[in-house]
Amino acid sequence: MVAKPIIAAEKAVELIKEGDTVMVGGFLGCGSPPALIDALEQQGTKNLTLVCNDTAFLNFKTGACTHVAKLVAKKQFRKIVVSHIGTNQETQRQMNEGETEVVLVPQGTLAERIRAAGAGLAGVLTPTGVGTEVQEGKQVLDVDGRKFLLEKALPGNVALLKAKKADKAGNLVYDKAARNFNPLMAMACETVIVEADEIVEIGQLDPEIVVTPSVLVHYLVRSKKQG
């Protein structure tokens, strides 16, 4: 098995170029990679497209601003593809004022579209969204008398992921509900960067419990937890 480069977060985000589609793991921040997000904010790259479950927390009153919300606040995205923005007032403001294109995707459809990209499928036929605004502009197919939307694969350039533990080959396991979109995004991006709380030697992860196999991972970054 071949070891993957272990690099600093600041080096890792240099792989992200203006105009790229960046996928960020996590669900309301649970399972998002904090060091990679901070480094991308520091780098300041603009005109990105974000693919994420949501845009985490940003509250004008309390001043709370967490995870990808930091990048939203810095206006690094020209387009945001997520299932939920209800906890981020700034995303709603940018959308309502036409500053940023926000595409709302049903969460299960988002998961399948990302997975499809990673699995070499052009898309899936889902009943979700039939008869709603989500249907607009999409091909509707009749299969055995029922209507389905053709939802196309959603690939990305760079994935920023968070794992609990990685081996040096890039095999990953996650922490409880922090798994969520991370394993799917690992399949769907040209460059996959993983912030891991712990990095162990090759052979120290049981092959039965690996969730993301090494072949899908390109770079490892040590989380600050690890020191």
Next chain:
Amino acid sequence: MVAKPIIAAEKAVELIKEGDTVMVGGFLGCGSPPALIDALEQQGTKNLTLVCNDTAFLNFKTGACTHVAKLVAKKQFRKIVVSHIGTNQETQRQMNEGETEVVLVPQGTLAERIRAAGAGLAGVLTPTGVGTEVQEGKQVLDVDGRKFLLEKALPGNVALLKAKKADKAGNLVYDKAARNFNPLMAMACETVIVEADEIVEIGQLDPEIVVTPSVLVHYLVRSKKQG
């Protein structure tokens, strides 16, 4: 968490009725449930449709006949949906002589069709099989200038699966390469019956390493290994 019934293999296969579509886990028999297959052979139910990766081993010269090949030999299937029959001379004979309908499906397409059924999708768009006989009779869709086949979901009535370990709620883990199609078939059938080498109390399986969550499993059967 609610416990699932633990029943005898003979009782379990009574859930299979003439005309049913039966999915059987395993890859050349590795990961197939021996006690359930033997019980179904004993019961002798006919006119079944088999969905499996392959039809295991049946060799006219050596007399070898393993796993689902036993059911093929007894002519319990009117239709066989698999990716490979090269190791089963009887399946080839039945196909060539028109006794049994054999549908050959590319292995990755078979996996996705089963998964789609379990995931509530009507199908997927795959590039696999474009320009081959597999394309015949299927809708070809052009997505962003490339051709894809619409491969429809493939659901089943009863799944016969093999696990290494189950807890009484029905959470499952598998044994190495014996995993293969088992977790997918667990999603795709109305009734899911699992032959497990070991059945432990609820709470004794780490929720992080469960491969098939309990909600997908309906009955447990003790394998003979367990005594």
Next chain:
Amino acid sequence: MEYTANKEVIAKRIARIFKDGDVVNLGIGLPTLVGNYVPAGVTIVLQSENGFLGLGPAPAPGREDPALVNAGGGFVTIQPGGAFFDSAMSFAIIRGGHVDATVLGVLEVDQKGNLANYKIPGKMVPGMGGAMDLTVGAKIVVAATEHFDKSGASKLLRACKLPLTAAGQVDFVCTDVGFFEVRNGTFVLKEYFKPYTVDYILEKTDADIVVDKDCREVDLG
């Protein structure tokens, strides 16, 4: 008769829908309360769409785990026999019909079973999150809502005006005045809750309601 909003009544009634062993997904907010009123002898298994089965109650103070939260980001626990999985598996379970029931909050719900709960154009656009998949995938979809909004307008309508979360997917609507089934394009009143009356409900609700032949008064006090 005066209307007093009462979330507890809604949660109590919905909790009686479940059979032992049911797999249930409860939306954030009012629907989450339902979990507190499941009758003794009935065990339900809660699915959390962010990726696990066996959602348990909030942890004791000091025992919070940032990696163990529900779909609203609140700290929770996991029950023995639970399991973690990724978002694709989570929604395969939801969309694939492996969830027995879901309970969802409401902006508007109409007599055709349409539900609107994710968007007030130009005003509030939280997004649909998992709600569109839940309404399409769960075997039983229950809309949980106070009967009237703060201005006193009926939340049960002849036709939703807001963008739909799901078209024709709602099976039951439970409010704090009664329990309704959606059948053939009308609401069917199955139960009215003390102290409200059938006449009160028919008069105040801006929708077509058929009174079930077995309709009865229920006291959820």
Next chain:
Amino acid sequence: MEYTANKEVIAKRIARIFKDGDVVNLGIGLPTLVGNYVPAGVTIVLQSENGFLGLGPAPAPGREDPALVNAGGGFVTIQPGGAFFDSAMSFAIIRGGHVDATVLGVLEVDQKGNLANYKIPGKMVPGMGGAMDLTVGAKIVVAATEHFDKSGASKLLRACKLPLTAAGQVDFVCTDVGFFEVRNGTFVLKEYFKPYTVDYILEKTDADIVVDKDCREVDLG
């Protein structure tokens, strides 16, 4: 010059294609031999489509594990750093372009990059197994075949007659007489193997062949 079938030459040459770290899927039969000749200093990671990464050599006698077999059912081992997964993930890896190269056996291969290797109608129909996904998904598809069949007929053709496993997906064909690239609808001869000559190959092969400007003799003896 007389032709002698030589699988070893084919395996040796193909093994030189790989870069360090490549993820490779080797078909059953002749392609499996390729694993034995990977040059020192190059580590490849073998993917086994029945569900794991890090396929290792056959175990010592007595150490066979019935749950640890390759896609042909043969006993194997798993390398440190390997991982098991289900068939959907296995083919997501294959179809999704995460496999750098696949080596597949041949019944017929033609100059348009068509491959036939799963069916001789009415005679032998093993089925395509994972081959159709592998040809579509792997970044590089190498067809491995003896140059002639037992009757002496060329296995490289102008156009396949048998049902196709894949249309236009083959990148390279390696036989025991030479190494060919498939380019713009013809075979391009890149190397001829000692003791065969360019003229021998052009004369005996039933297909259009362009001789690459850098074409050279290679000794794989």
